Amino acid sequence: MYTQRLGSSQHDIEKAAEILAKGGLVAFPTETVFGLGADACDDLAVAKIYEAKGRPSFNPLIVHVSDVGMAKRLVEWNDQADHLAHAFWPGPLTLVLPMRTDAGVSKLVSAGLPTVAIRIPCHPIAQSMLRAFDGPVAAPSANLSGKISPTRADHVLNGLDGRIDAIFTEGHSENGVESTILHFDPNPTILRPGTITAADISSVLDQPVARLEHADNIIAPGQMTSHYAPRAAVRLDAKDWHAGEKRLGFGDVTCELNLSPTGDLVEAAANLFAMLHQIDDMDGDRIAVSPIPNHGIGIAINDRLSRAAAPRD
Ligand code: TXA
Numbered sequence: 439m440y441t442q443r444l445g446s447s448q449h450d451i452e453k454a455a456e457i458l459a460k461g462g463l464v465a466f467p468t469e470t471v472f473g474l475g476a477d478a479c480d481d482l483a484v485a486k487i488y489e490a491k492g493r494p495s496f497n498p499l500i501v502h503v504s505d506v507g508m509a510k511r512l513v514e515w516n517d518q519a520d521h522l523a524h525a526f527w528p529g530p531l532t533l534v535l536p537m538r539t540d541a542g543v544s545k546l547v548s549a550g551l552p553t554v555a556i557r558i559p560c561h562p563i564a565q566s567m568l569r570a571f572d573g574p575v576a577a578p579s580a581n582l583s584g585k586i587s588p589t590r591a592d593h594v595l596n597g598l599d600g601r602i603d604a605i606f607t608e609g610h611s612e613n614g615v616e617s618t619i620l621h622f623d624p625n626p627t628i629l630r631p632g633t634i635t636a637a638d639i640s641s642v643l644d645q646p647v648a649r650l651e652h653a654d655n656i657i658a659p660g661q662m663t664s665h666y667a668p669r670a671a672v673r674l675d676a677k678d679w680h681a682g683e684k685r686l687g688f689g690d691v692t693c694e695l696n697l698s699p700t701g702d703l704v705e706a707a708a709n710l711f712a713m714l715h716q717i718d719d720m721d722g723d724r725i726a727v728s729p730i731p732n733h734g735i736g737i738a739i740n741d742r743l744s745r746a747a748a749p750r751d
């Protein structure tokens with residue numbers, strides 16, 4: 439694929455919004471690092487983010503919005519969020535809040551969690567793009583998985599040229615450090631430190647703010663098995679079906695639900711979370727899943743499925 443280079447003109451901003459609306463990927467500058475953006479409500483577009491980054495697992499992604507009104511349509515808003523939004527948005531603070539049932543955000547964005555991480559970036563290109571697109575944009579840092587976060591377009595292109603639809607080449611990320619992530623559990627706790635500090639947040643909320651050490655491990659999918667496990671027992675690599683099993687297929691097989699009848703791994707990733715829920719809601723207490731090729735985004739799918747199949751506590 440050819441990666442289109444965009445400048446900062448209004449024409450290019452609208453071009454980016456158009457690409458997002460068609461389910462494409464656009465790398466854009468924020469004040470922290472470059473993000474790799476996709477329409478947060480489009481399962482297939484979000485699956486492409488994971489594929490382009492070569493992420494071996496489905497980590498939840500941050501949703502970028504243009505204004506507080508849009509944030510309120512996605513999450514259960516509260517007074518503390520309101521104070522913080524007034525103080526720090528637009529800017530490098532991400533709030534983790536319960537997702538509204540009518541949010542319409544892809545399950546792949548939250549990796550199946552009941553919460554969603556949300557922020558309003560303050561970089562002018564990010565802001566213009568979000569306003570032009572007029573919808574939520576899911577965006578992790580625009581680097582290949584395991585590589586350092588990019589602060590300039592050429593950093594992004596080093597890893598992702600030819601793997602994404604477009605990139606803004608003019609912006610620069612001044613901070614270089616990803617946004618501070620805060621969740622309420624129910625007390626405000628920092629999951630990832632950033633330029634907005636616990637002291638900054640504490641002075642706005644007028645209460646202490648905890649900082650979770652090694653938060654990455656705690657919020658990593660492996661630590662959250664209870665959020666992820668279907669009710670039914672899961673058998674993987676099923677080359678044939680046993681009596682009484684609900685069948686989650688891949689490729690040309692007869693089954694209740696098929697992740698991708700044509701054997702397309704990106705389509706399978708896009709369907710994964712929604713179909714796991716759907717099949718779990720059907721009658722029966724055993725699910726069998728077709729073998730999924732273990733390459734590309736298939737690695738992330740298998741990682742997720744092996745967690746679903748792991749013995750329960
Ligand atoms: O500065 C930033 O935040 C950049 C720019 C592009 O906005 N984005 C960024 O995204 O750093 P990413 O995907 O590289 O990091 C997202 C982090 C992950 O550590 C993830 O676990 C956490 O946010 N996260 C996302 N949703 C979450 C949720 N619902 N609960 C807890 N943690 C969440």
Ligand code: MG
Nearest residue numbers: 578579587616
């Ligand atoms: Mg990152």
